[in-house]
Amino acid sequence: MxxxxxxxxxxxxxxxxxxxxxxxxxxxxxxxxxxxxxxxxxxxxxxxxxxxxxxxxxxxxxxxxxxxxxxxxxxxxxxxxxxxxxxxxxxxxxxxxxxxxxxxxxxxxxxxxxxxxxxxxxxxxxKFMVITEPVEVEHNGTFARIEPSKNLIIDSTIVFAHPTINTQKEIFEFSCENYIQEISRARTFGMLRDVDMLKRMGLAKGGSLDNAIVLDDYKVINQDGLRFRDEFVRHKILDTIGDVSLLGYELAGKITTYKSGHYLHNVLCRKVLDTPSCFEIVSASSLTQEVREAHRLPQFISVTN
Ligand SMILES: [Zn+2]
The missing domain is CATH 3.30.230.20 (lpxc deacetylase, domain 1)
Incomplete structure (x- = not known):
């Protein structure tokens, strides 16, 4: 259980x-x-x-x-x-x-x-939200889709016209342990050339090399470099998980995103919630053993009953 x-x-x-x-x-x-x-x-x-x-x-x-x-x-x-x-x-x-x-x-x-x-x-x-029919949203050449799958899978593609990022694609299958090891350490990122504009807009006032990967026109300027070669797309997966958690349940479905952001993730969630035929809410006991295992916490986290 x-x-x-x-x-x-x-x-x-x-x-x-x-x-x-x-x-x-x-x-x-x-x-x-x-x-x-x-x-x-x-x-x-x-x-x-x-x-x-x-x-x-x-x-x-x-x-x-x-x-x-x-x-x-x-x-x-x-x-x-x-x-x-x-x-x-x-x-x-x-x-x-x-x-x-x-x-x-x-x-x-x-x-x-x-x-x-x-x-x-x-x-x-x-309780789990099991996706039973695909739902897709698009906006200005970006898209996000959720479709049936036994476990939560996120297939994310980002495209940035920057020599260090370019196109990055990663497929992540959820388990608590994989999340901790593969996703949780990936940091947010920003371009040095956007910092002044963001600050004028009242954003990124607290941004620094201590809390973001910062890139100039050619490379990462943080002294210690990247934590993963594809840290950028891993962070996109981290954000996607945070945003789709707003559906309010553990998820069983495959999410595919292309150049997505917080706005599109929210549009997708709202469309799912507005389409009751595309999901079922089930108890964990009706999922496969494999999926239930994926939601078990690793040994190094203490769990009390
Ligand atoms: Zn983020």
Whole structure:
């Protein structure tokens, strides 16, 4: 049996927002089965709690934001990706600022903190969204599709007119262990030539070589170089997992993306939710043994019952 998970105890992380440049403390608390991931701003007394749900997504320019206006929660995608990667379905998050801390630009810091905090099994079976019919969305020469598959598979292609990136394609089959090893360490990236423009737009104020891969016109300028040869497409998979976790369930389906971003991921999720004939919600017990194994946590993460 695979049970729903939360964290074993409360935990706090402090860092800066990549776009706001503001220091923020994120506190995570264990929560009950079937409550999902919920965020609340504590710096704004009137702020409402917002559930991590694709239908609550506001702006998607350069990050994924939950809600709109002054009490929105910005840049949720890397934290949500880490939670999905460890199969943590339920957690209550409080933040004293507008943006989830960027940490090192990947989800590895969140994975590390969650591993140290430990995971608790709840007394309720995990639920899966099994895709039964393909759904596809397109926008300006980019596309994203989800179609039936036993396990979550992400086939991602990115294309950048840059000699270090060019076209990168990677097919990732989900397991908690593969996520931790192959995806969680891949960092976000940006072009040096875009930094001034982003800063003028009020974005990337907290961006630095400590939390992003930065490229000049020819090469990566971070002194330690890349963590993976194809770190860029691996980060796209990390973002995709965070964004599709907003469907609210563990997924069984194959996602194919071409030059996709947060906007298109959200359009895909909304189309899925608006097409009830394309999915079924099932209990983990009706999946194959192999898929259930993929959602088991590796030995180095302590799980309490
Ligand atoms: Zn990202």
């Amino acid at each position: 695979i049970y729903q998970r939360t964290i074993a105890k409360e935990v706090s992380i402090t860092g800066i927002g990549i776009h706001s440049g503001k220091k923020v403390t994120l506190k995570m608390y264990p929560s009950d089965a079937d409550t999902g991931v919920v965020f609340k701003r504590t710096d704004i007394p009137s702020a409402q709690a917002i559930k991590a749900d694709a239908r609550n997504v506001g702006p998607t320019r350069n990050n994924t934001t939950l809600g709109e206006g002054a009490d929105a929660i910005h840049t949720v995608e890397h934290l949500l990706s880490a939670l999905y990667g460890l199969g943590i379905d339920n957690v209550y998050c409080e933040m004293d600022g507008p943006e989830v801390p960027i940490m090192d630009g990947s989800s590895a810091s969140f994975v590390f903190v969650l591993k140290e905090t430990g995971v608790e099994n709840l007394n309720k079976t995990k």
